[in-house]
Amino acid sequence: MTRKHLIAGNWKMNETIPEAVVLAQEISNGADPATLDVVDVAVCPPFVDLKPVKTVFEFDKVNVALGAQNVYWEPKGAFTGEISIPMIKEIGCTYCIIGHSERRNLFGETNEGVNLKARALIEAGIVPIICVGESLSVRDEGVYLDFVTSQVRAAYAGIDAEDAVRTVVAYEPVWAIGTGRTATPEQAEEVCAAIRATLWDLFGEETAESMRVLYGGSMNEGNAALLLAEADIDGGLIGGAALKASSFLEIVKAAK
Numbered sequence: 001m002t003r004k005h006l007i008a009g010n011w012k013m014n015e016t017i018p019e020a021v022v023l024a025q026e027i028s029n030g031a032d033p034a035t036l037d038v039v040d041v042a043v044c045p046p047f048v049d050l051k052p053v054k055t056v057f058e059f060d061k062v063n064v065a066l067g068a069q070n071v072y073w074e075p076k077g078a079f080t081g082e083i084s085i086p087m088i089k090e091i092g093c094t095y096c097i098i099g100h101s102e103r104r105n106l107f108g109e110t111n112e113g114v115n116l117k118a119r120a121l122i123e124a125g126i127v128p129i130i131c132v133g134e135s136l137s138v139r140d141e142g143v144y145l146d147f148v149t150s151q152v153r154a155a156y157a158g159i160d161a162e163d164a165v166r167t168v169v170a171y172e173p174v175w176a177i178g179t180g181r182t183a184t185p186e187q188a189e190e191v192c193a194a195i196r197a198t199l200w201d202l203f204g205e206e207t208a209e210s211m212r213v214l215y216g217g218s219m220n221e222g223n224a225a226l227l228l229a230e231a232d233i234d235g236g237l238i239g240g241a242a243l244k245a246s247s248f249l250e251i252v253k254a255a256k
């Protein structure tokens, strides 16, 4: 089964609107249209940057999709400070990251919340990028496969194969995020393969084999090709290296 690679840039809490416009323009100017036909590419800027970034890509007619970094599952109402799925949909998001370890660890996001978000996004036709990954202490205890696969099972509770096929999983070991300490291709593949085995168990072979499992954590232009060559790694969720257009585009090229 050949799966189209997806390279998604998670800009995290970086880039004011003018900075975001410059970065989007650099990506747009540097992107090779032929590569964008064979690799799915998305950027996930902060909420306030979504519209300006969208405008750049639309004006340049460049095939880069837009994603949000978080969302709330209720459609509207008294939820001060939250952003709804209809809002990100209207602005043009086709992806939404959920369950990022920074949200889980710093903002109390739970497996249950991730599941509610996944279901609401699927319902709205937006692709959730469901993040899972273990901390260093969990890895050192040797129970990381159990930990990560139970995060996957919790995220997909009540979701059937027909809907699961429209989702993406991102394996992001917490110890590799922003640390420069990338998982080796073998370490990343071991967990991504275990995630796929879990998806197989939940949804059957055909669905599991057609779903994309990304790796994220200090992925850059120097290590992307080897990570992306692994059988169960279908793309990358890029943090720091996504903030420099040339690095991001090198990773996109490596995903061809």
Ligand SMILES: O=C(CO)COP(=O)(O)O
Pocket: 010, 100, 172, 176, 177, 178, 179, 180, 216, 217, 218, 219, 237, 238, 239, 240, 241
């Ligand atoms: O958290 C990440 C993407 O969501 C990875 O971040 P870094 O690429 O900066 O390690």
